Amino acid sequence: MIGEAAIRAGCRFYAGYPITPQNELTEYMARSMDNIEDGTFVQAESEIAAINMVIGASMAGARAMTSSSSPGISLKQEGISFLAAQELPAVIVNTMRGGPGLGNIAPSQGDYFQATRGGGHGDYRTIVLAPDSGQELADLTRTAFEYADKYRSPVLMLADGMMGQMMEPVVFPEPIDVSLLPHKPWTLGGAEGRPSRIILSLLLNPAKQEELNWKLERKYETITREIPKAEKYMTDDAHLAVIAYGTAARIAKGAVKRVREMGLKVGLFRPITLWPYPKNDLRDLSRHIRDFLVFEMNTGQMVEDVKLSLEGKSNVHFYGRPGGTISTPDEIAKMINTLYHRQNLEEE
Amino acid sequence: MKKVFQRPRYLKKAVFHYCPGCGHSIIHRLIAEVIEELNIGEKTIGVPPAGCAVLAYDYLDVDMGEAPHGRGAAVATGLKRVLPDHIIFSYQGDGDIAAIGTAETIHAANRGENISVFFINNACYGMTGGQMAPTTLLGQESTTTPGGRRKDRDAAPIDLSEMLAIARGSVYIERTTVNSPKSIRKTKKAITKSFKIQMAGLGFSLIEILSPCPVNWKMAPVEAARWIDDEMIKTFPLKVIKDTAGKID
Amino acid sequence: MKKTVFAGFGGQGVLMMGYAFAMAVMNDGKHITYLPAYGAEMRGGTANCTVAVSDEEIFSPVASAPDYAVILSNPSLIKYESMINNGGTVFINSSLVTKEVSRDDIHIVKVPAGDMARKLRNERISNMIMLGAFVSGSQLTSMESILDALAEITKGKKATLMKSNKKGLDAGAEYVLQGV
Numbered sequence: 001m002i003g004e005a006a007i008r009a010g011c012r013f014y015a016g017y018p019i020t021p022q023n024e025l026t027e028y029m030a031r032s033m034d035n036i037e038d039g040t041f042v043q044a045e046s047e048i049a050a051i052n053m054v055i056g057a058s059m060a061g062a063r064a065m066t067s068s069s070s071p072g073i074s075l076k077q078e079g080i081s082f083l084a085a086q087e088l089p090a091v092i093v094n095t096m097r098g099g100p101g102l103g104n105i106a107p108s109q110g111d112y113f114q115a116t117r118g119g120g121h122g123d124y125r126t127i128v129l130a131p132d133s134g135q136e137l138a139d140l141t142r143t144a145f146e147y148a149d150k151y152r153s154p155v156l157m158l159a160d161g162m163m164g165q166m167m168e169p170v171v172f173p174e175p176i177d178v179s180l181l182p183h184k185p186w187t188l189g190g191a192e193g194r195p196s197r198i199i200l201s202l203l204l205n206p207a208k209q210e211e212l213n214w215k216l217e218r219k220y221e222t223i224t225r226e227i228p229k230a231e232k233y234m235t236d237d238a239h240l241a242v243i244a245y246g247t248a249a250r251i252a253k254g255a256v257k258r259v260r261e262m263g264l265k266v267g268l269f270r271p272i273t274l275w276p277y278p279k280n281d282l283r284d285l286s287r288h289i290r291d292f293l294v295f296e297m298n299t300g301q302m303v304e305d306v307k308l309s310l311e312g313k314s315n316v317h318f319y320g321r322p323g324g325t326i327s328t329p330d331e332i333a334k335m336i337n338t339l340y341h342r343q344n345l346e347e348e
Numbered sequence: 349m350k351k352v353f354q355r356p357r358y359l360k361k362a363v364f365h366y367c368p369g370c371g372h373s374i375i376h377r378l379i380a381e382v383i384e385e386l387n388i389g390e391k392t393i394g395v396p397p398a399g400c401a402v403l404a405y406d407y408l409d410v411d412m413g414e415a416p417h418g419r420g421a422a423v424a425t426g427l428k429r430v431l432p433d434h435i436i437f438s439y440q441g442d443g444d445i446a447a448i449g450t451a452e453t454i455h456a457a458n459r460g461e462n463i464s465v466f467f468i469n470n471a472c473y474g475m476t477g478g479q480m481a482p483t484t485l486l487g488q489e490s491t492t493t494p495g496g497r498r499k500d501r502d503a504a505p506i507d508l509s510e511m512l513a514i515a516r517g518s519v520y521i522e523r524t525t526v527n528s529p530k531s532i533r534k535t536k537k538a539i540t541k542s543f544k545i546q547m548a549g550l551g552f553s554l555i556e557i558l559s560p561c562p563v564n565w566k567m568a569p570v571e572a573a574r575w576i577d578d579e580m581i582k583t584f585p586l587k588v589i590k591d592t593a594g595k596i597d
Numbered sequence: 598m599k600k601t602v603f604a605g606f607g608g609q610g611v612l613m614m615g616y617a618f619a620m621a622v623m624n625d626g627k628h629i630t631y632l633p634a635y636g637a638e639m640r641g642g643t644a645n646c647t648v649a650v651s652d653e654e655i656f657s658p659v660a661s662a663p664d665y666a667v668i669l670s671n672p673s674l675i676k677y678e679s680m681i682n683n684g685g686t687v688f689i690n691s692s693l694v695t696k697e698v699s700r701d702d703i704h705i706v707k708v709p710a711g712d713m714a715r716k717l718r719n720e721r722i723s724n725m726i727m728l729g730a731f732v733s734g735s736q737l738t739s740m741e742s743i744l745d746a747l748a749e750i751t752k753g754k755k756a757t758l759m760k761s762n763k764k765g766l767d768a769g770a771e772y773v774l775q776g777v
């Protein structure tokens with residue numbers, strides 16, 4: 001799904017290294033790029049090589065992408081830091097699996113910190129998008145390429161093993177005409193009729209480095225103003241809201257529906273951008289929602305962002321299933337039910 | 349009056365920061381001269397390394413895109429695949445190419461990526477202050493091989509160029525040096541051939557250039573130039589290691 | 598919402614059955630998810646996939662209590678028997694599955710698909726026989742939809758393949774109808 005959506009979004013360069021559970025994407029790109037004029041697929045010798053090929057392709061102006069799963073994404077972090085410093089657009093897909101270490105190949109959300117805090121070395125951020133369905137995977141893949149170009153920044157798509165394997169009907173957006181994409185005035189293409197150009201990240205002069213750091217920071221402030229996105233599901237009259245993203249949100253939605261049938265006033269807040277975090281939307285909810293239940297397929301990494309957003313105005317609870325275990329909507333419904341009554345929310 | 353010597357068109361008007369007797373400035377100049385002679389300056393993109401030559405973009409007046417340490421061949425691959433009609437070269441030191449970037453280099457060679465790689469071998473880590481490089485000679489002093497490099501403790505130097513010659517995709521690999529006018533001319537020839545091979549679309553080529561590092565070798569420049577002849581070429585003999593391209597016009 | 602698990606050994610066409618069924622119900626205009634077992638689980642010999650069908654949005658593609666199970670091997674029966682929803686139905690290829698079902702709160706449809714396939718002189722269509730039996734027994738989609746989906750999936754392959762697939766589907770469906 002991501003592969004087709006990426007190609008329709010004008011992706012013309014893909015480099016990757018096999019790792020479960022995301023091989024379908026690499027294989028799809030191998031099949032598809034062959035049939036596309038100017039399309040390039042490279043099976044790289046490592047995740048490190050793959051991200052560096054993406055750096056080169058991005059310098060040359062192509063919409064470029066790589067993908068991997070957790071351990072492989074760790075290997076790519078050096079390159080992602082360079083992409084951020086050199087202000088190069090690129091899309092990186094992480095189909096998260098259980099970790100740390102080699103972990104397992106089951107769906108997990110254990111890379112939240114790595115994704116939202118930068119991931120590699122230095123003062124930078126990456127835009128992080130977290131789809132929860134096949135359709136949103138397809139739609140956000142296009143958005144990812146648009147953001148990457150617009151903000152000249154690496155964009156991370158955070159999926160998980162479940163989304164990597166599951167199939168469901170999707171309506172793909174119409175393919176774009178790559179030749180109509182806006183000209184990138186900063187790419188390397190040979191200094192024909194213009195002064196030569198350098199794309200670098202080495203700034204030995206601390207003043208210059210500081211300048212870049214503040215420039216990046218201003219960009220991140222703009223991004224933080226412009227793109228935070230979240231879905232609110234049945235939150236208008238809710239006394240309690242579950243906060244979840246990706247596959248966890250999907251399961252949580254099922255749970256919310258179930259407890260609604262039982263008469264509980266419960267909603268779901270689903271961040272779609274994990275960085276920038278949709279802080280303001282969440283804070284708005286805290287005006288009438290006193291209790292939030294964070295549900296993640298990890299040990300509670302998003303709780304920090306939730307607490308930072310709410311600034312102590314509401315109670316934050318957590319339920320998590322790390323390691324690749326998958327909760328059922330019933331299990332979450334039970335958790336909600338218990339919490340709801342413990343907090344005496346039915347009396348409000 | 350007829351001008352007999354001038355700055356090559358693709359060398360910026362800047363003073364080299366390199367140490368006295370360092371080979372980088374000579375090699376930069378050679379690359380700039382060849383780019384001018386082949387008239388490819390407007391379609392050449394260079395990939396500088398991490399290491400002393402990281403600042404190569406301050407001197408070479410062509411488009412340059414910096415790679416993370418060791419990843420030159422991978423970045424060059426990305427550039428070349430998107431811009432197949434352009435001339436892409438990476439410029440890498442011995443630590444960059446023969447230690448941390450070995451995998452990227454070997455696989456680029458094996459894929460036969462149509463790029464030119466200039467591998468500057470000075471038998472030490474210059475920028476970080478003279479630590480052992482993968483190409484440091486046995487017995488050679490460095491800050492991390494006190495008493496000289498020892499095979500049992502530090503391993504023997506790596507013959508990267510010979511290894512790359514085995515790779516199926518490599519076309520032309522030559523080891524040269526820049527310690528005398530004659531060897532400099534030879535190196536220029538090799539650089540020219542490498543670019544021509546790329547222009548002809550034949551595949552991966554690499555020139556390993558033995559380059560003096562007087563400061564870290566703790567020698568005077570003349571002494572360093574002599575040391576290449578007396579010692580370094582025993583381990584790294586100057587020769588065409590592989591040439592399946594044949595004569596190129 | 599109805600969830601179905603297809604399970605057996607790798608190479609029996611288990612994933613194909615699920616995929617064809619998923620495609621058919623998708624073309625029927627329903628919400629569906631198709632979740633194949635993957636990775637290491639896919640290697641060691643067993644294969645399974647879960648298809649969820651619903652008129653509404655599907656929240657979890659995983660089936661903790663499937664309504665239907667199509668079972669092609671003994672280990673699969675052991676794995677899924679206890680999970681099947683109360684009142685659910687299990688379709689068993691009785692030519693291969695020798696183990697008996699011990700529960701009495703689920704419907705059991707035994708189809709000797711292996712023997713039937715041998716009689717039709719094409720052992721490779723036993724999965725189609727099972728699929729035909731399942732479609733006919735579950736009524737979650739129509740035979741026309743399954744045939745259309747299979748035609749789409751096997752597009753570009755030999756026409757004889759489609760013919761033998763249809764033969765298998767029909768045989769399975771007929772077997773169930775006669776039994777009812």
